[in-house]
Structures are given as C-alpha cells and as structure tokens.
Amino acid sequence: MALLILGVALWAFAHFFKRLFPAKRAEIGDKAKGGVALALLASIVAMVIGYRGAEFIPVYTPIPGIGHLNNLLMIPAIFLMGAGSAKGVVASKIRHPMLSGVTVWAVAHLLVNGDVASIILFGGLGLWSLVQMYLINRAEGAWSRPVAGPISKDVRVLIVTFVLYAVIAFIHNWLGYSPFQGTYG
Structure with missing residues (x-):
C-alpha cells in the first residue's frame, strides 16, 4: 500500500x-x-x-449493476481527456477538459471499486485533478475562451475515444477485470 x-x-x-x-x-x-x-x-x-x-480491504460495497454506469461514464471521460488537445468546439466550452476527464474517470471507478487501494488510487487522482484545476485557475485568473475550432476535430476525438474504449476494455479483460459484468464484488 x-x-x-x-x-x-x-x-x-x-x-x-x-x-x-x-x-x-x-x-x-x-x-x-x-x-x-x-x-x-x-x-x-x-x-x-x-x-x-x-491487499483487498473492503470499505463499501458497490451498488449492484453500477458497472453499467461506470462503462457509460468512461466514454465522456476518455473523450474529455483528448478534447483539450484537439482544439475543437469542446475545448472552447470547457476550461480544463483533460482534468475534467480525469475527474469523471475517478468517480466512475469509485462507483465500482469500494476497497482501500481503489479509494487511494482513484480518489487520490480525482482529488489531484480538482486541486490542479483550482491551482491553474488561481494562477491564471479569468479564462478567456479560445475560438472554437471545427467540429470535425471533436468528431475525430470521438472516434478515437471508441477505439481507446475498446482497447481499455480488452486490457481490463486481459488483466482479469471484466468491465461488462455490471456488478463487481
């Protein structure tokens, strides 16, 4: 630990x-x-x-079937992590798309993992992303929105999102954590 x-x-x-x-x-x-x-x-x-x-030390039991919400939340999490560097429309609407994606990723994983190690990992990285956004906002002040790029850049990120989603699901299965169970224990 x-x-x-x-x-x-x-x-x-x-x-x-x-x-x-x-x-x-x-x-x-x-x-x-x-x-x-x-x-x-x-x-x-x-x-x-x-x-x-x-060591697996349980703290709370995830809600039965909550894995489906985790899977759904992973799509915007992955998308947001790439949207900032794509300079499309989304990057002009959200100040910290990558850090927001990390926050969504962390929350999604805390929904399905109720052990101490998961709380440290996902909770720690989720907390880091929130503090990082605060520190950036404090240092840089008010955000001047960038000009929106073409929607085609966001569409490309969405396509890459689904490819990465499949790769991540494959890796989770390979490691022995089927993300499509719906219920974890």
Whole structure:
C-alpha cells in the first residue's frame, strides 16, 4: 500500500511543482521537463505495482449493476481527456477538459471499486485533478475562451475515444477485470 500512496503523491507533486513553486520552476527552466517526465513515469510504475499488489480491504460495497454506469461514464471521460488537445468546439466550452476527464474517470471507478487501494488510487487522482484545476485557475485568473475550432476535430476525438474504449476494455479483460459484468464484488 505504501508504494501506491507514494505513486499517487509523486504524481501529484510532479504536477503541482510548477504551480506551487513557480520561481523555482522558472529558475530550473526547461531542464525541469526531463525530471518531471521521469517523476511521472516513476509514479505510474509505483501506482500500477502498488495497486496490483495491495491487499483487498473492503470499505463499501458497490451498488449492484453500477458497472453499467461506470462503462457509460468512461466514454465522456476518455473523450474529455483528448478534447483539450484537439482544439475543437469542446475545448472552447470547457476550461480544463483533460482534468475534467480525469475527474469523471475517478468517480466512475469509485462507483465500482469500494476497497482501500481503489479509494487511494482513484480518489487520490480525482482529488489531484480538482486541486490542479483550482491551482491553474488561481494562477491564471479569468479564462478567456479560445475560438472554437471545427467540429470535425471533436468528431475525430470521438472516434478515437471508441477505439481507446475498446482497447481499455480488452486490457481490463486481459488483466482479469471484466468491465461488462455490471456488478463487481
């Protein structure tokens, strides 16, 4: 469990560094990008190994059939994670599409996973995304909406979303977690 907590903390700190210590980040300059990338890679490895190796300690029992809502929520979560970089219509309507996607992803996974490790992983990353949005908003002030790009960019993201959804479902099945059960236990 300690490795999982370390991974989530490292992920959050690597992302918060720029916002919490802007002078230090500016002093380091572009050299910081490599260090941040390594920290993020290490955090992902720690989270995966920590989560997979964590003891199952139940906290709450997911509602029977709630897996279907999880599956449905994953579509906007994946879409939002890509919509910001696509510069389509959605990117001009939502200030933080990628972070919003992470929040939806985290909530969806907390609906179907009621154990301590899941609360640490999904709850931790969901909390990170909310705090990150707050820190960005505080640092940058009022949002001036970008000009909306063509809807065709959002359509491409939607197509990629369904392809990624299928890949993610395949990987979950391969790891032994069928996402289409509807009820988890």
